[in-house]
Amino acid sequence: xxxxxxxxxxxxxxxxxxxxxxxxxxxxxxxxxxxxxxxxxxxxxxxxxxxxxxxxxxxxxxxxxxxxxxxxxxxxxxxxxxxxxxxxxxxxxxxxxxxxxxxxxxxxxxxxxxxxxxxxxxxxxxxxxxxxxxxxxxxxxxxxxxxxxxxxxxxxxxxxxxxxxxxxxxxxxxxxxxxxxxxxxxxxxxxxxxxxxxxxxxxxxxxxxxxxxxxxxxxxxxxxxxxxxxxxxxxxxxxxxxxxxxxxxxxxxxxxxxxxxxxxxxxxxxxxxxxxxxxxxxxxxxxxxxxxxxxxxxxxxxxxxxxxxxxxxxxxxxxxxxxxxxxxxxxxxxxxxxxxxxxxxxxxxxxxxxxxxxxxxxxxxxxxxxxxxxxxxxxxxxxxxxxxxxxxxxxxxxxxxxxxxxxxxxxxxxxxxxxxxxxxxxxxxxxxxxxxxxxxxxxxxxxxxxxxxxxxxxxxxxxxxxxxxxxxxxxxxxxxxxxxxxxxxxxxxxxxxxxxxxxxxxxxxxxxxxxxxxxxxxxxxxxxxxxxxxxxxxxxxxxxxxxxxxxxxxxxxxxxxxxxxxxxxxxxxxxxxxxxxxxxxxxxxxxxxxxxxxxxxxxxxxxxxxxxxxxxxxxxxxxxxxxxxxxxxxxxxxxxxxxxxxxxxxxxxxxxxxxxxxx
Numbered sequence: 001x002x003x004x005x006x007x008x009x010x011x012x013x014x015x016x017x018x019x020x021x022x023x024x025x026x027x028x029x030x031x032x033x034x035x036x037x038x039x040x041x042x043x044x045x046x047x048x049x050x051x052x053x054x055x056x057x058x059x060x061x062x063x064x065x066x067x068x069x070x071x072x073x074x075x076x077x078x079x080x081x082x083x084x085x086x087x088x089x090x091x092x093x094x095x096x097x098x099x100x101x102x103x104x105x106x107x108x109x110x111x112x113x114x115x116x117x118x119x120x121x122x123x124x125x126x127x128x129x130x131x132x133x134x135x136x137x138x139x140x141x142x143x144x145x146x147x148x149x150x151x152x153x154x155x156x157x158x159x160x161x162x163x164x165x166x167x168x169x170x171x172x173x174x175x176x177x178x179x180x181x182x183x184x185x186x187x188x189x190x191x192x193x194x195x196x197x198x199x200x201x202x203x204x205x206x207x208x209x210x211x212x213x214x215x216x217x218x219x220x221x222x223x224x225x226x227x228x229x230x231x232x233x234x235x236x237x238x239x240x241x242x243x244x245x246x247x248x249x250x251x252x253x254x255x256x257x258x259x260x261x262x263x264x265x266x267x268x269x270x271x272x273x274x275x276x277x278x279x280x281x282x283x284x285x286x287x288x289x290x291x292x293x294x295x296x297x298x299x300x301x302x303x304x305x306x307x308x309x310x311x312x313x314x315x316x317x318x319x320x321x322x323x324x325x326x327x328x329x330x331x332x333x334x335x336x337x338x339x340x341x342x343x344x345x346x347x348x349x350x351x352x353x354x355x356x357x358x359x360x361x362x363x364x365x366x367x368x369x370x371x372x373x374x375x376x377x378x379x380x381x382x383x384x385x386x387x388x389x390x391x392x393x394x395x396x397x398x399x400x401x402x403x404x405x406x407x408x409x410x411x412x413x414x415x416x417x418x419x420x421x422x423x424x425x426x427x428x429x430x431x432x433x434x435x436x437x438x439x440x441x442x443x444x445x446x447x448x449x450x451x452x453x454x455x456x457x458x459x460x461x462x463x464x465x466x467x468x469x470x471x472x473x474x475x476x477x478x479x480x481x482x483x484x485x486x487x488x489x490x491x492x493x494x495x496x497x498x499x500x501x502x503x504x505x506x507x508x509x510x511x512x513x514x515x516x517x518x519x520x521x522x523x524x525x526x527x528x529x530x531x532x533x534x535x536x537x538x539x540x541x542x543x544x545x546x547x548x549x550x551x552x553x554x555x556x557x558x559x560x561x562x563x564x565x566x567x568x569x570x571x572x573x574x575x576x577x578x579x580x581x582x583x584x585x586x587x588x589x590x591x592x593x594x595x596x597x598x599x600x601x602x603x604x605x606x607x608x609x610x611x612x613x614x615x616x617x618x619x620x621x622x623x624x625x626x627x628x629x630x631x632x633x634x635x636x637x638x639x640x641x642x643x644x645x646x647x648x649x650x651x652x653x654x655x656x657x658x659x660x661x662x663x
Contacts, residue, residue, distance in 0.1 A: 040270030075131030129169030137424025180218030365390025419448025436462030543592030
């Protein structure tokens with residue numbers, strides 16, 4: 001059965017075809033007006049979009065945040081005009097004027113879909129393969145909520161359109177493998193097999209058998225062939241895929257880019273802005289549309305607006321069922337959806353004394369274990385490094401096909417997909433994903449971290465083994481430039497705590513906040529500093545603070561991570577020489593820079609000579625320091641303390657640099 005209400009009159013075949021042609025007209029008109037965009041894919045997939053929005057997906061356009069709605073992802077985000085056209089037509093709040101402002105400054109219709117910018121956009125897509133992996137994260141979140149709260153509360157599907165570009169990018173292979181392993185049956189992807197890339201036919205570089213590959217991944221695969229214009233065949237395939245509960249589904253659809261253009265169908269130029277005014281006129285004539293830009297007749301708009309309101313009854317029914325099903329568990333549900341803690345959750349966070357010397361990754365593991373009971377949405381894991389990264393949830397089930405509500409997730413050695421899956425799960429809601437790997441491998445996750453920051457996805461990247469202190473594994477595993485490069489990403493909160501108490505405070509920031517947090521954690525043990533038990537909570541929240549006071553300081557030493565302890569020891573040496581030294585921990589630059597000038601000046605007094613200490617590249621420290629102790633080269637293979645000593649991360653070297661600056 002379709003998703004159409006039995007009391008709704010079925011549209012005629014003529015009206016449906018005209019409606020599809022209207023979508024195709026908009027797909028030509030908006031990029032033409034903007035002189036920028038991608039027309040051909042949107043035109044080819046217009047029938048598929050029509051079937052999804054009018055016959056298949058469960059949604060209420062008036063309530064785009066309904067928790068149990070179906071999710072739609074346009075992984076081939078360059079075809080954004082197709083999604084914008086459907087959001088306008090079905091009544092999500094976009095106007096025809098918004099379509100006319102496609103790709104313009106300040107418009108609601110940017111070049112690629114952006115979560116939080118336009119109602120109805122579920123994830124930010126554009127970099128190919130990311131949306132594919134985001135959908136896997138959404139399916140994980142859906143399965144988790146359904147297992148934990150029941151199908152009266154969560155029972156929906158994730159749909160996506162994916163392109164040959166998505167399937168070519170390596171991140172999709174990793175994500176597809178994990179999705180098959182987990183048996184994510186609520187995940188349905190349609191592969192637009194149009195044989196066209198920017199450079200020409202896909203056969204220039206691609207000869208994969210996608211159907212066989214996905215079958216090997218454990219997916220349910222349907223090969224539709226030449227059915228891109230057959231609405232009933234599309235509906236039948238989508239309904240069959242929706243009925244498969246134990247595996248994700250891939251529908252392989254042979255489409256023809258820019259169809260039905262008499263000149264540009266199957267032409268590689270149609271991947272971009274190919275349609276000249278005469279091509280638009282000719283194509284509209286072939287479709288029986290008037291040569292009028294942004295033409296949307298009333299009966300077509302009524303058809304789609306009725307489809308957009310059809311889910312209201314389902315939503316209202318869900319609200320009643322969920323209210324009953326969640327009785328007594330409302331706080332748990334709200335905390336899960338908001339990725340927050342239950343009331344009083346901070347009380348469980350560990351604190352440490354000066355007798356303790358945990359590596360910050362170990363302290364973070366203590367936090368993760370404690371938070372499981374009070375942050376119900378927390379799901380933690382790693383890329384085959386759970387024990388190494390402190391992302392273990394003791395006593396929790398492993399997330400699997402048999403236990404989809406398990407909160408311990410094994411991503412396998414799939415860092416690329418892990419990051420993107422985290423972003424998708426965060427945007428779905430119901431899960432606070434925290435997952436880790438070694439900091440040096442954050443490079444594999446950088447596209448996902450960037451999109452998390454761009455779209456304000458609430459997830460926690462746990463990146464450990466944060467310096468050359470990693471030791472014997474050598475320079476391939478010793479990060480030197482990663483921390484500074486991550487600080488360059490706007491809206492990514494990067495925290496490098498100095499000790500156990502700062503690590504505990506960093507988890508407060510992560511859970512109280514709204515966007516992504518990167519925790520940068522040490523492999524090696526580090527002493528708990530004398531003042532952090534009292535000062536770290538506020539100090540980390542503000543990004544930086546004084547850990548050792550000095551009256552009218554001659555010098556400031558500012559450091560992050562395990563190097564704060566090095567700076568404190570150097571300060572002690574300098575104090576014995578009669579120097580007045582203030583020591584500052586600066587775990588989060590972005591939060592510190594957001595403080596008022598008076599606070600920043602109290603922490604880093606203007607005009608006072610300042611030396612920075614961090615076991616990484618010094619580029620960037622000039623904003624705070626007059627001289628820097630750091631590592632502007634790759635590391636070396638040796639015991640960690642030897643590497644740190646040989647590369648100058650010692651109290652003696654810090655004191656020497658300070659003397660030179662003061663001298």
